[in-house]
Structure formats: C-alpha cells, structure tokens
Amino acid sequence: MDVERIAGWNFDGKFIFSSILLSSLIAPLIEEFFFRGVAIWKSNGKEALLSAIVASSMFAAAHPDRWLSVFAFSLIASFVYVRLGFLACYIFHFSYNIGNFVFLLILSQLNQGA
Known part of the structure; x- marks a missing residue:
C-alpha cells in the first residue's frame, strides 16, 4: 500500500482497526507460518541459507x-x-507492517492537507 493508493480514503475508526488487524496482526502470522515456519523449519547451516533464499523468493x-x-x-x-x-x-514482521501503516497514514493525512 502506498500513499497514492490511499489518498482520499476515509480513515475512520473501523477502517484503522480492520487495517491494523488484517495487515499487522493476521497477515504476518499467516505469512510467517508459511514462508518461514514451513519453508525454513528445522533447517541449519547452508540448508537454512538456501531455504531462506527460496522462502524469500x-x-x-x-x-x-x-x-x-x-x-x-x-x-x-x-x-x-x-x-x-x-x-x-x-x-519483527508485525513491527514492520504497523510502522509502514502508521507512516502511510501520516503521509496520506499530510497529503490531504496540501
């Protein structure tokens, strides 16, 4: 999600709550389980590096x-x-997503005032 996509959106309480719930709590949980938990689980050494590259791809x-x-x-x-x-x-993933969400929320509000 970038500022151009969310410019002009109505940021009411329901929107903010559902966005945080989906993008910062639920999505990272599912993504981490699948992309790290399944793809890298029990890997070590060079195998972990290869698993990390595949999972990241x-x-x-x-x-x-x-x-x-x-x-x-x-x-x-x-x-x-x-x-x-x-x-x-x-x-780590939650913090990254919530930080991006807050940053984009602030930028979109500043963009509306300009």
Missing part, C-alpha cells in the same frame, strides 16, 4: 509490486527466524 513473488524490498525484508526475517524463533520473527 516465494514471499517476494507474493508481493510483486515491491518485490526487491520485500525480498530483502524476507531475508532479514528469515535470519531472525533461524536465530531467534517464530515469535521473534512474527514480532
């Missing part, structure tokens, strides 16, 4: 409008998953 393919940044994010998330586990990876 699949994750980027699921987000084709911004595949390069998503691929890089996914590699970092894979490292977090391998080193710290699922919960840390989920928190």
Whole structure:
C-alpha cells in the first residue's frame, strides 16, 4: 500500500482497526507460518541459507509490486527466524507492517492537507 493508493480514503475508526488487524496482526502470522515456519523449519547451516533464499523468493513473488524490498525484508526475517524463533520473527514482521501503516497514514493525512 502506498500513499497514492490511499489518498482520499476515509480513515475512520473501523477502517484503522480492520487495517491494523488484517495487515499487522493476521497477515504476518499467516505469512510467517508459511514462508518461514514451513519453508525454513528445522533447517541449519547452508540448508537454512538456501531455504531462506527460496522462502524469500516465494514471499517476494507474493508481493510483486515491491518485490526487491520485500525480498530483502524476507531475508532479514528469515535470519531472525533461524536465530531467534517464530515469535521473534512474527514480532519483527508485525513491527514492520504497523510502522509502514502508521507512516502511510501520516503521509496520506499530510497529503490531504496540501
């Protein structure tokens, strides 16, 4: 989601709540379970690196409008998953998504005032 797509939207409480619920809580949980939990589970060493590259490629393919940044994010998330586990990876992904949401919300409101 970028500023041009959300410019002019009505940001009422229901919209903000449902957006946070879907994009920052539910989506990362499903994505982390599938892309890290299934694809990298019990991998180690070179196998983990290869699994991370494959999982990141699949994750980027699921987000084709911004595949390069998503691929890089996914590699970092894979490292977090391998080193710290699922919960840390989920928190990392949640934090990334909620940060982006808040940033875009602020930009869209500033854009409306201009």
